[in-house]
Amino acid sequence: xASTPAAHDKHLPGDIAVWFFIFAELAVFGILFIGFGVAxxxxxxxxxxxxxxxxxxxxxxxxxGLITASYLVALAVHHLRERKSGTTRLLWGAIAAxxxxxxxxxxxYGVLYADGYNLGTDTFFMFYFFLTFxxxxxxxxxxxxxxVLAVKVKKGDYNGDDMNGMESGASYWHMVDLVWLxxxxxxxxxx
Amino acid sequence: MLAVxxxxxxxxxxxxxxxxxxxxxxxxxxxxxxxxxxxxxxxxDHFMEMRHxxxxxxxxxxxxxxxxxxVLAGIHGFG
Numbered sequence: 544x545a546s547t548p549a550a551h552d553k554h555l556p557g558d559i560a561v562w563f564f565i566f567a568e569l570a571v572f573g574i575l576f577i578g579f580g581v582a583x584x585x586x587x588x589x590x591x592x593x594x595x596x597x598x599x600x601x602x603x604x605x606x607x608g609l610i611t612a613s614y615l616v617a618l619a620v621h622h623l624r625e626r627k628s629g630t631t632r633l634l635w636g637a638i639a640a641x642x643x644x645x646x647x648x649x650x651x652y653g654v655l656y657a658d659g660y661n662l663g664t665d666t667f668f669m670f671y672f673f674l675t676f677x678x679x680x681x682x683x684x685x686x687x688x689x690x691v692l693a694v695k696v697k698k699g700d701y702n703g704d705d706m707n708g709m710e711s712g713a714s715y716w717h718m719v720d721l722v723w724l725x726x727x728x729x730x731x732x733x734x
Numbered sequence: 735m736l737a738v739x740x741x742x743x744x745x746x747x748x749x750x751x752x753x754x755x756x757x758x759x760x761x762x763x764x765x766x767x768x769x770x771x772x773x774x775x776x777x778x779d780h781f782m783e784m785r786h787x788x789x790x791x792x793x794x795x796x797x798x799x800x801x802x803x804x805v806l807a808g809i810h811g812f813g
Contacts, residue, residue, distance in 0.1 A: 553789075555787045577805050577809070580809040599750050613777065713782075721777055724746075729806070733810075
């Protein structure tokens, strides 16, 4: 019976340095989110009016894309660990699913800019563009990491012997998704 | 893993559908706060595989979303 490492032993998925980086990123996002909450409490009318302009279905589709990508990345980690075939396909599937988010976000920015909304419109849109673009850049970096993982798995550099690189990349990707799980309702529903 | 994925999808769609259906904003906001915490814990434990991590690391990863959400809820409640 094939052993699955860490099935019972306590094991941090990925490199410890990546986890310090992840926690630093989460701290920055957390502070920005709290800043958003404070600004909203000071001017709820502006935030409510801004939120009404956004398209919740676009945000929902973006969320579905990111969650699907996270699911496929998690499956890819399992497949590689258990030395099953299809890891590369799962990673490319995750990149494709996350592209729903990136293209959706670019489309949304385009529509908003065309309608005259930008960083200087009001406090809500300052936060909206800053927070979402900051997160967008993390998604793009995550996609680059997924491409690197897919190429390394395809070349056989990652074959399940050492899961550190794969788990580190996957953990970063899930962090990006975790941040969006808070950011999406904060902007599209609560504001 | 598939069950977690479906749960995350349902938790994501519920607030948007409720908002579109004209749910009471006062109820909606607390529903959203609760669902964000549920989703974050599911993601951290199952997709990030932190349920296999040492307890301190797991707690730190799990705590981020609840702490942020509780602060936001506090600001909302007192705002």
